[in-house]
Amino acid sequence: MLLSSIFLTTSANGVQPARHIGSMEPIISTENLKKIYRIGKVDVAALRGVDLSVQEGEFLAVVGPSGCGKSTLLHILGGLTPPTSGKVLVDGNDFSYMKDAERTKFRRHKIGFVFQRYNLLPTLTARDNIAIAQHIQGDGFNPHRFEAVTEMLGIKDKLGHKPYALSGGEQQRVAIARAVVCEPKLLLADEPTGNLDSENSQVVLTMMRTLNRDFRQTILMITHDAEAASVADRIVRMRDGRIIWD
Amino acid sequence: MIFENIMHRPIRTLVSILAVAIEVGMVMLVVGMTHGMLHESAKRVEGVGADIMVQPSGASLFLGMTQAPMPVKIADRLAEIPHVLAVAPVLCLLNTQGRVDLIYGIDMASFNSVSGGFVYLHGGPFTGPYSIMVDDLYAKAKDVTVGKTLNFLNHDFHVTGIVMHGKGARLFIPLATAQDLTGSHDKASIFFVRCTDPGYTKDVIESIRSLLPKNQILSIKEYMSLMTSNDVPALNTFVTAMVAVAVGIGFLVIFLSMYTTITERTREIGILKSLGAGKGYIIEVILWEASLLSILGIIAGYAGTWTARKFIIATFPTLPVELTLHWALWAGLLALGGSLLGAFYPAIRAARLDPVDSLAYE
Structure with a gap:
């Protein structure tokens, strides 16, 4: 935690954004990043040359209309899908040249995902949903990290519940806990407040802000919600597969 | 997660477990019944008390059946061989009327000389040409009592005695009647030979071979060793086919599941x-x-097979089911192997799913 390096301001929704100052190598760097999907016999360009740089500890919001390529960008940065061309460096690793298995391994250790629909495993309790991330990582269960994360996210009394017994806000907090329990370098959030009411949205955004501020967690969040985006240090706007404003 | 997944869909889980249990049960029962019948049949022949069996060449080991029975007079010549204590000619009949029953046509005096005599649980020996004796297991299975009339080979037989099981067949009729019914006058399909001492068996066999060079002559020990599924025509093929069907069922259910x-x-x-x-x-x-799922199914299969065996023995006393650890292990391994094979393609397919498409799946 480098609290001394955090510069706090107050946003419109009361959540305090922070800006980290650093001159090191960016954790994310893309150059002329393109992604073309083939649908039937038609090529559809989802990304048409994205240049983006994100510093470690930064909280970046990517906004834009539906179909502008936000989710595709997030999927590529998370190693879920390879780019068609261009360069994409995440923590110094170039996904353009990595095989699926290598990207999977990288994702296991360096990336955490938070989704709009929470994406918890329905058969597992909240505790097991969080612990499975540690299990997949292969370093075994780390009770100290688990305790710290669940304490911070305020879900300690919900750990025995299965997803269907949790509210949307609680499910999303469990999802955040799962995403950060392995201490990823990068947290990728895909519309994390998209399914939540304003009160729960506020709670989730506060959690993410806290993670970023107190644990210096790098976060890239895509959202439609301008209020949610305002929590971030930096906002990037996309349109038609390109960044049009940074 | 694996346990939770299994518990999440209880019906699917139960169906899968049931399918594997049926697979295990089918393998164990089919093998258990075929081997049980074979071994029980062999033990009954051993129970006659003879040391040597003489049959025409090409006679069936399993039922003692032959197309060309031998003259009964051979018994006298066999009896003359040194160290032979007694010879019992037997004519084997197969009743296929409604069910398949092996019937021994016996000469009571000579059969008793070889076997040491029947143990009568009810009634006594033959009282006429159409008398019949049944063993206790047959009597229990068919609810037969002394005095009852049984129809075999289109003739009515009067039950005169119920004897302890284990002496060749389950049904016995007079040799002369058996010969009449089959038109094999003065013929026999097996000669059971008892030596004065079992140690003379080899010498007696040599003597019989020189006397009857074309006949099938076996010591009872040899006969017992030959009564395996390998030596009964098509039995192994039948068992293999049934095992393949059972494994196929398990494989398909697990695959679909x-x-x-x-x-x-x-x-x-x-x-x-x-x-x-x-x-x-x-x-x-x-x-x-x-x-x-497979392990649970195997456990359920073992329990089901054990229960089925108890039921079969109680309901059909003449149907032996021989369950062995060897085949229990094989059935378990086949079920596990079939299940893993059935799950392999779905597992590969799952591993190859595109993560982005999967996350978007509704």
Whole structure:
């Protein structure tokens, strides 16, 4: 935690954004990043040359209309899908040249995902949903990290519940806990407040802000919600597969 | 997660376990019944008390049947061989009227000389040409009592005695009657030879061979060793076919079960992949799930087979079911192997799913 390096301001929704100052190598760097999907016999360009740089500890919001390529960008940065061309460096690793298995391994250790629909495993309790991330990582269960994360996210009394017994806000907090329990370098959030009411949205955004501020967690969040985006240090706007404003 | 997944769909789990249990039960019961019948039949022949069996060449070991019975007079010549204590000619008949029954046509005096005599539980020996004696297991299975009339080979037989099982066949009629019914006058299909001492068996066999060079002459020890599924024509093929059908059932049910599971859990597989689960992890989870289902099915199969055996023995006392540890292990291994094979393709398919498509799956 480098609290001394955090510069706090107050946003419109009361959540305090922070800006980290650093001159090191960016954790994310893309150059002329393109992604073309083939649908039937038609090529559809989802990304048409994205240049983006994100510093470690930064909280970046990517906004834009539906179909502008936000989710595709997030999927590529998370190693879920390879780019068609261009360069994409995440923590110094170039996904353009990595095989699926290598990207999977990288994702296991360096990336955490938070989704709009929470994406918890329905058969597992909240505790097991969080612990499975540690299990997949292969370093075994780390009770100290688990305790710290669940304490911070305020879900300690919900750990025995299965997803269907949790509210949307609680499910999303469990999802955040799962995403950060392995201490990823990068947290990728895909519309994390998209399914939540304003009160729960506020709670989730506060959690993410806290993670970023107190644990210096790098976060890239895509959202439609301008209020949610305002929590971030930096906002990037996309349109038609390109960044049009940074 | 594997246990939770299994508990999440109890009906699917139960059906899968049941299918594997049926597979295990089918393998064990088919093998148990065929081997049981074979061994029980052999033991009954051993129970006659003879040391040597003389049959025409090419006679069936299993039922003692032959197309060309031998003259009964041979018994006298066999009796003259040194160290032969007694010779019992037997004519084997197969009743196929409604059911298949092996009937021994016996000469009571000579059969008693070889076997030491029957143990009568009810009634006594033949009282006329159409008398019949049945063993206690047959009597229990068919609810036969002394004085009852049984129809065999289109003739009515009067039950005169119920004897202790274990002396060749379950049904006995006078030799002369058997010869009349089959038109084999003065013929026999087996000669049971008893030596004055079992140690003379080899010498007596040599003597019989020189006397009857074309006949099938076996010591009872040899006969017992030959009464295996390998030596009964087509039995191994039948057992193999039944085992293959059973394994096929298990394989298909597990395949379908895991295949539908993969489809149903596409999104969950996407979630695991987003967490960094590799192909190996996904395959491992699915194969472990199939293994657990299989192991539960194997346990249920063992329990079911044991229960079925008790039921079969209680309901059909003449139908022996021989359950062995060897075949229990084989049935378990085949079920586990079939299940893993059935789960393998769905596991590979799951591992190959695109994470982005999987996460978008509704």
